[in-house]
Amino acid sequence: QSVLTQPPSVSGAPGQRVTISCTGSSSNIGAGYDVHWYQQLPGIAPKLLIYGNNNRPSGVPDRFSGSKSGTSASLAITGLQADDEADYYCQSYDTSLSGPLFGGGTKLTVL
Amino acid sequence: EVQLVESGGGLVQPGGSLRLSCAASGFTFRRYWMSWVRQAPGKGLEWVANIQQDESEKDYVNSVRGRFTISRDNARNSLYLQMNSLRAEDTAVYYCVRAIAGYWGSSRYIDYMDVWGQGTTVTVSS
Numbered sequence: 001q002s003v004l005t006q007p008p009s010v011s012g013a014p015g016q017r018v019t020i021s022c023t024g025s026s027s028n029i030g031a032g033y034d035v036h037w038y039q040q041l042p043g044i045a046p047k048l049l050i051y052g053n054n055n056r057p058s059g060v061p062d063r064f065s066g067s068k069s070g071t072s073a074s075l076a077i078t079g080l081q082a083d084d085e086a087d088y089y090c091q092s093y094d095t096s097l098s099g100p101l102f103g104g105g106t107k108l109t110v111l
Numbered sequence: 112e113v114q115l116v117e118s119g120g121g122l123v124q125p126g127g128s129l130r131l132s133c134a135a136s137g138f139t140f141r142r143y144w145m146s147w148v149r150q151a152p153g154k155g156l157e158w159v160a161n162i163q164q165d166e167s168e169k170d171y172v173n174s175v176r177g178r179f180t181i182s183r184d185n186a187r188n189s190l191y192l193q194m195n196s197l198r199a200e201d202t203a204v205y206y207c208v209r210a211i212a213g214y215w216g217s218s219r220y221i222d223y224m225d226v227w228g229q230g231t232t233v234t235v236s237s
Contacts, residue, residue, distance in 0.1 A: 033213070033215075036223040045206055046156065051211075051223050057225065091223060093222060099161065100161075100221050100224070102156040
């Protein structure tokens with residue numbers, strides 16, 4: 001069964017930089033499919049944060065950035081703010097699933 | 112304003128059925144692939160099903176194939192999910208999402224989801 005592996009949690013102090021990793025395999029990220037990131041604030045529906053590896057939808061601050069290399073991807077958040085505290089999910093297309101595959105999610109805590 | 116509003120969730124007994132609906136507004140519904148994504152209590156996101164613009168292609172995650180049916184009515188700007196033979200493990204918040212297609216050679220696939228509804232809760236319990 002295909003998986004996208006994310007750390008369960010990360011934390012950082014206000015103003016700091018944090019990164020969240022997403023590790024896939026040859027049936028998804030490694031096959032060349034793009035990686036996308038979603039932010040889910042507590043009790044609210046997910047929101048598209050990064051698409052196409054490193055593109056931000058309108059309205060998303062440039063403090064958020066994405067990158068992809070090989071079978072992995074990363075989300076970086078700079079100038080950490082209290083309202084960045086949320087769950088973050090990576091997602092890519094998976095050929096074994098024949099559909100979109102989500103990572104397990106990473107809970108970001110702002111100390 | 113682009114908006115997706117789900118309805119139809121509720122409490123149902125194991126083996127029962129439920130039909131979810133999603134009303135779309137603020138964009139040309141018939142031009143987009145649409146999907147359902149669910150989130151079990153305290154868990155992550157799971158893609159459930161998607162449907163092409165003209166219903167010519169539908170895909171399902173293995174765990175719901177044969178039990179769930181996705182459909183749409185472009186004249187009513189609406190998306191549906193008929194859920195039969197429900198199980199406890201189907202308990203989740205179900206999100207209606209607008210999907211953006213990607214192209215791999217001559218094949219199309221769901222690349223990402225750019226608009227999400229607020230979700231509707233389905234609880235399967237006796």
